[in-house]
Amino acid sequence: MKAAIFDGIVLGLQYGLLGVGLTLVFGLAGVLNLAHGQLAVLAAIIAALTIDAGSSAGVAALVGILCAAVIGLLLDRTLMQPVYRLRGESRVLLGLLLMLGVAFVIDGFLEWRYPIEALSLRIGGDPVPILGVNMRVGSLWASGIALAAGAALLFFFRGTTTGRAVRSVIQNEEGAQLCGINPAFVRGLIFALSGALAGLVAITRSMTSPVTVTEGITLTTLALIVAVVGGLGSVSGAFLAGILLGIVDRVSSFYIGTYITTIFLLAAAAITIVVRPAGLLAPRR
Amino acid sequence: MTATTARRAPGRLSLFRAYLPIAVTAAVLALPPLRYHESRTLMGVLVTGLVFACYAIAFNIIFGSTGQLFLCIGALAGVGGFASVILSDEVGIPMLVSMVLATALAALVGGLLSWIAVSRSLDVIFTGIVTLAFSLAFSSLLLGRRDLTGGESGLRVQAGADTFLGDRVPPYYAFLAVVVAYLVIYRVLQRSHIGWAFRALRDDEMAAELSGVDVRWYRVEAGVIGSAMLGFAGALYAHSEGFIGPSTYAFGRVDIRVIVMLAFGGIGSLLGPVVGAAVFTWLDEWLVSFIELRVLLYGAIIVVLFLGFRRGVVPTVHAAFRRLGSRRGGAGTSGSTTQARAP
Amino acid sequence: MARSSVSPSRTWPTDGWTVADEILALDGICAGYLGEDVVHDVSVTIAEGEAVAVIGSNGAGKTSLFRAVCGLLATSSGRVRFGGADITGSKVHRIARAGLAYVPAERQLFPEMSVRDNLFLGSYPQRPDPERLELVFGLFPRLAERKRQHAGTMSGGEQQMLAVGRSLMTNPRLLMLDEPTTGLAPKLAAEAYAALAELRSHGLTVLVAEQNVPLALGLAERGYVLENGRIQLAGTSAELVGNPDVRRAYLGVS
Numbered sequence: 001m002k003a004a005i006f007d008g009i010v011l012g013l014q015y016g017l018l019g020v021g022l023t024l025v026f027g028l029a030g031v032l033n034l035a036h037g038q039l040a041v042l043a044a045i046i047a048a049l050t051i052d053a054g055s056s057a058g059v060a061a062l063v064g065i066l067c068a069a070v071i072g073l074l075l076d077r078t079l080m081q082p083v084y085r086l087r088g089e090s091r092v093l094l095g096l097l098l099m100l101g102v103a104f105v106i107d108g109f110l111e112w113r114y115p116i117e118a119l120s121l122r123i124g125g126d127p128v129p130i131l132g133v134n135m136r137v138g139s140l141w142a143s144g145i146a147l148a149a150g151a152a153l154l155f156f157f158r159g160t161t162t163g164r165a166v167r168s169v170i171q172n173e174e175g176a177q178l179c180g181i182n183p184a185f186v187r188g189l190i191f192a193l194s195g196a197l198a199g200l201v202a203i204t205r206s207m208t209s210p211v212t213v214t215e216g217i218t219l220t221t222l223a224l225i226v227a228v229v230g231g232l233g234s235v236s237g238a239f240l241a242g243i244l245l246g247i248v249d250r251v252s253s254f255y256i257g258t259y260i261t262t263i264f265l266l267a268a269a270a271i272t273i274v275v276r277p278a279g280l281l282a283p284r285r
Numbered sequence: 286m287t288a289t290t291a292r293r294a295p296g297r298l299s300l301f302r303a304y305l306p307i308a309v310t311a312a313v314l315a316l317p318p319l320r321y322h323e324s325r326t327l328m329g330v331l332v333t334g335l336v337f338a339c340y341a342i343a344f345n346i347i348f349g350s351t352g353q354l355f356l357c358i359g360a361l362a363g364v365g366g367f368a369s370v371i372l373s374d375e376v377g378i379p380m381l382v383s384m385v386l387a388t389a390l391a392a393l394v395g396g397l398l399s400w401i402a403v404s405r406s407l408d409v410i411f412t413g414i415v416t417l418a419f420s421l422a423f424s425s426l427l428l429g430r431r432d433l434t435g436g437e438s439g440l441r442v443q444a445g446a447d448t449f450l451g452d453r454v455p456p457y458y459a460f461l462a463v464v465v466a467y468l469v470i471y472r473v474l475q476r477s478h479i480g481w482a483f484r485a486l487r488d489d490e491m492a493a494e495l496s497g498v499d500v501r502w503y504r505v506e507a508g509v510i511g512s513a514m515l516g517f518a519g520a521l522y523a524h525s526e527g528f529i530g531p532s533t534y535a536f537g538r539v540d541i542r543v544i545v546m547l548a549f550g551g552i553g554s555l556l557g558p559v560v561g562a563a564v565f566t567w568l569d570e571w572l573v574s575f576i577e578l579r580v581l582l583y584g585a586i587i588v589v590l591f592l593g594f595r596r597g598v599v600p601t602v603h604a605a606f607r608r609l610g611s612r613r614g615g616a617g618t619s620g621s622t623t624q625a626r627a628p
Numbered sequence: 629m630a631r632s633s634v635s636p637s638r639t640w641p642t643d644g645w646t647v648a649d650e651i652l653a654l655d656g657i658c659a660g661y662l663g664e665d666v667v668h669d670v671s672v673t674i675a676e677g678e679a680v681a682v683i684g685s686n687g688a689g690k691t692s693l694f695r696a697v698c699g700l701l702a703t704s705s706g707r708v709r710f711g712g713a714d715i716t717g718s719k720v721h722r723i724a725r726a727g728l729a730y731v732p733a734e735r736q737l738f739p740e741m742s743v744r745d746n747l748f749l750g751s752y753p754q755r756p757d758p759e760r761l762e763l764v765f766g767l768f769p770r771l772a773e774r775k776r777q778h779a780g781t782m783s784g785g786e787q788q789m790l791a792v793g794r795s796l797m798t799n800p801r802l803l804m805l806d807e808p809t810t811g812l813a814p815k816l817a818a819e820a821y822a823a824l825a826e827l828r829s830h831g832l833t834v835l836v837a838e839q840n841v842p843l844a845l846g847l848a849e850r851g852y853v854l855e856n857g858r859i860q861l862a863g864t865s866a867e868l869v870g871n872p873d874v875r876r877a878y879l880g881v882s
Contacts, residue, residue, distance in 0.1 A: 032413075032414075089352075098588055098591055101587030107581075108577070108578065108580030112580075167741065172738050175736035178721075178730055180725040183721075217537075232410075266421050274401055
């Protein structure tokens with residue numbers, strides 16, 4: 001049981017990062033990025049190709065993450081512009097559908113061109129015992145990176161001028177404009193950050209198990225569930241929800257079964273929406 | 286010089302003009318088997334096209350008419366399909382009864398989803414997420430309950446195999462009848478209180494609410510009817526195909542196609558679903574050798590469609606005809622009314 | 629208050645025919661929503677250091693006019709000149725950075741950020757100037773008491789003060805306020821206008837839209853009367869207060 005919980009925390013930290021990327025874009029731009037998981041997979045495949053070409057793992061990881069960030073920025077500057085011109089329900093709908101299209105474009109492209117590529121970053125070393133449970137080195141690295149990323153995000157949003165500016169645009173775009181903040185710049189920044197986070201999740205995931213081209217939909221679904229349970233738009237909520245759902249995922253998979261676990265997680269999202277749409281774990285507003 | 290024409294409510298067509306397009310469509314669609322009846326595969330493709338037209342008409346009612354983003358079209362059809370097959374093959378209930386029961390079940394599930402969305406005032410995104418969650422959960426359920434559903438390998442359907450549904454050509458006409466019936470249902474709904482309610486809701490939500498009628502509940506009606514249509518089509522498809530599996534009603538196979546078909550054909554138009562289904566069934570066949578490219582292409586088409594061609598084929602054609610008509614000096618009104626909203 | 633170090637002429641070219649001391653000029657402004665104008669052919673000139681009131685009842689177009697000036701609403705025709713430079717059609721944030729501060733009626737604060745953070749964001753992208761912060765806290769002592777309180781939990785009057793304070797942090801040359809006394813008790817409203825008067829002594833130009841005519845004309849030297857989107861009257865405060873139509877419509881005198 002303890003092993004399952006520890007595994008769950010490792011998984012949960014990555015789920016958290018995954019959810020944060022999705023929730024950031026939604027909170028800021030009102031766009032539900034259904035291509036988030038696909039961006040992650042794209043980063044993984046680019047990293048894998050870079051390794052195939054002879055680079056070290058570290059460089060390849062950076063390249064992958066950077067590419068995902070750039071593509072995120074590109075999406076904001078191109079496809080999302082018509083979306084931003086709309087308001088309310090039309091904006092949400094168009095954003096959702098366009099991102100769905102992008103998801104299929106990326107998925108289709110990868111399955112067509114690189115159907116058997118996968119990213120796997122093996123980190124050597126014997127398992128390290130933590131509180132009586134043997135943890136693989138890869139898991140520890142992945143968790144460490146996720147935690148560091150979380151801390152960096154926290155510092156960024158709470159402690160830097162730009163981070164505060166981002167939060168201000170999320171809370172009141174017009175007010176932010178009146179303070180001289182350019183919402184278009186902030187949107188581009190967040191889309192790039194979201195892409196980078198997706199890439200980062202792919203990299204850390206590959207430290208525990210291979211990331212293949214078929215995982216895009218799974219990752220998007222997980223990101224969606226985590227973001228919803230944590231409250232769409234809440235970064236801290238997404239992180240907490242991720243950890244919680246990661247634990248639920250591992251424990252349930254271990255004791256009950258994988259298909260039921262999937263249904264549990266999906267139900268968690270649905271129940272959150274029906275019972276407390278602001279998010280089960282979002283700070284009370 | 287305009288003769289005095291009978292004043293009708295704006296947009297209200299005469300009975301004849303309302304149903305004429307359906308009759309014409311039925312006549313046109315009755316033709317293909319005359320040419321392709323030899324090939325079983327081709328007939329199968331045509332039948333699939335009709336099935337997707339049914340799905341698209343149902344989605345048109347649920348989303349096009351009442352704005353509910355149901356991302357579980359395939360799942361609702363799957364509820365109908367699997368329920369009917371399980372009831373008729375495992376439990377032994379006669380096929381027709383199974384189909385009715387399965388349809389009712391789909392209607393119940395869809396109605397429940399609508400009811401949740403309306404009573405909790407869920408907006409588009411949340412309705413979409415909840416229905417997507419249902420769709421994915423349903424897929425998991427199909428894979429998990431291997432004993433009932435055959436899991437990954439699916440089920441061979443016995444009921445119906447020995448009826449006319451197992452032949453080459455008759456299923457086509459059966460589905461054509463269903464398509465026509467669905468088109469009629471759509472038209473009837475449009476001209477009924479549901480159609481009025483949604484137009485009122487879309488034009489001015491506050492005025493609609495103030496008029497004393499809670500128009501949102503018509504969404505549940507539309508949800509139930511649309512889901513019943515999906516369930517029935519799914520069930521009929523199962524019995525005519527002879528085989529159903531986890532991919533038959535999957536999101537990636539059904540929902541994406543239906544969204545593209547409807548968007549291309551024209552959301553909210555009568556014949557949009559049929560036009561869309563026709564075009565994309567043909568496109569699918571044309572691309573059958575490029576199977577990996579299909580996903581990529583569908584994605585690209587969605588992006589292009591929603592960026593540039595949001596109205597769809599049928600409304601665009603309509604508008605073109607109207608412009609032609611007014612240019613010839615007809616008495617029709619041109620242009621759209623702009624609504625100035627108070628700041 | 630220190631003069632703004634960002635001169636608009638660095639960002640936009642001046643067109644050379646500006647009135648001396650003119651800080652804001654509206655020339656034939658038409659603006660509206662969904663193709664229908666609610667502001668028709670409004671022309672206004674404001675000199676640096678002045679206080680000017682725009683008076684009108686609900687729906688007269690005051691808010692739409694102000695939003696058109698600061699870039700939140702697109703103009704269908706007409707030009708806006710600020711500090712000698714044509715800012716028509718410019719983006720909202722660039723106009724704000726050039727020294728034109730707008731305090732909307734809805735205030736548009738950041739509800740989940742503290743008073744301190746709200747004020748800090750006013751000086752974006754620079755770090756907040758401690759002198760200016762002192763000035764703001766001096767004008768609104770109640771804000772100093774609630775530095776860490778979330779803006780969303782404050783009362784209407786406090787939010788109004790915070791909104792004005794935040795706009796002051798942007799180091800404006802011109803401050804536009806849209807109905808600053810809405811929902812405020814008379815005492816608070818008077819306090820707000822006293823603060824504005826003090827700001828004027830620091831050299832700030834003030835343009836205020838108001839339904840509360842006595843307060844507005846008490847602060848301002850000049851005024852425009854806006855009705856149905858058009859300027860019906862213009863004159864000094866004394867002239868407007870004495871005008872029988874104004875007295876009947878806005879001062880409740882029969």
